[in-house]
């Protein structure tokens with residue numbers, strides 16, 4: 177079929193680029209095979225295509241932030257979430273210890289400060305990490321269409337080095353942004369980052385965002401359209417951290433990256449896509465993953481500012 181053939185060509189075009197390096201601050205990610213690579217697309221009418229190492233599981237890491245933001249909106253309402261987390265691009269590294277001047281809120285839900293806060297807004301206010309993660313796993317599994325699980329080795333590795341995220345947790349607690357025990361919020365956030373997926377899972381999950389919240393395979397509405405609009409808006413302005421401006425002009429697809437090497441993209445009314453390759457650039461985005469997305473965008477005319 178022509179689509180897998182085309183996707184294999186996309187892999188071939190970026191295969192020789194071995195620049196960048198695995199995330200080294202999480203031991204389990206440092207040890208991942210850096211040569212693995214895969215790409216998947218899900219159309220809004222439910223066709224899913226994937227090639228390369230499309231059965232290799234890797235942790236979602238920051239990609240989880242987009243979906244947990246949607247769950248926080250579901251549980252607290254958009255105004256409840258906006259009262260706690262801003263929507264301004266930070267232009268800073270993702271784990272920056274910072275709050276917006278004046279409001280004292282995290283700048284946006286795609287950097288760690290905002291994502292730990294979004295995590296704390298899922299479920300009842302006094303929920304434990306266990307309760308929140310169970311809710312998050314259920315929601316994400318429904319989107320993926322199979323039961324997703326936490327990678328315990330990745331979780332343990334990241335917990336060994338949780339001080340920076342815990343620093344964010346204490347800062348958020350002191351600022352009155354998170355209500356629960358900061359350690360529970362940070363533990364739960366790190367567990368949510370450790371959920372394993374394949375590019376196929378991610379493409380289907382992104383396909384729901386591309387389809388306005390209606391699951392492309394089951395045809396069921398699973399995310400309200402207003403939440404999808406909010407999620408895609410912050411993915412556009414903040415999804416690639418301090419490379420967001422470069423990304424939106426070159427690729428032009430709302431996207432979210434994670435430090436395990438995954439990236440999702442979702443174009444309203446058209447497609448969900450996912451790529452995987454563990455080597456990252458200095459900003460924490462997958463090098464070959466970004467190139468694959470650029471090829472897909474150019475070849476298929478997917479830049480959101482182009483008239484098709």
Ligand code: GLN
Pocket residue numbers: 236237238239270271288334341366369433434435436460
């Ligand atoms: N769990 C990672 C962290 O908090 C996620 C970072 C990322 O994917 N950018 O550091």
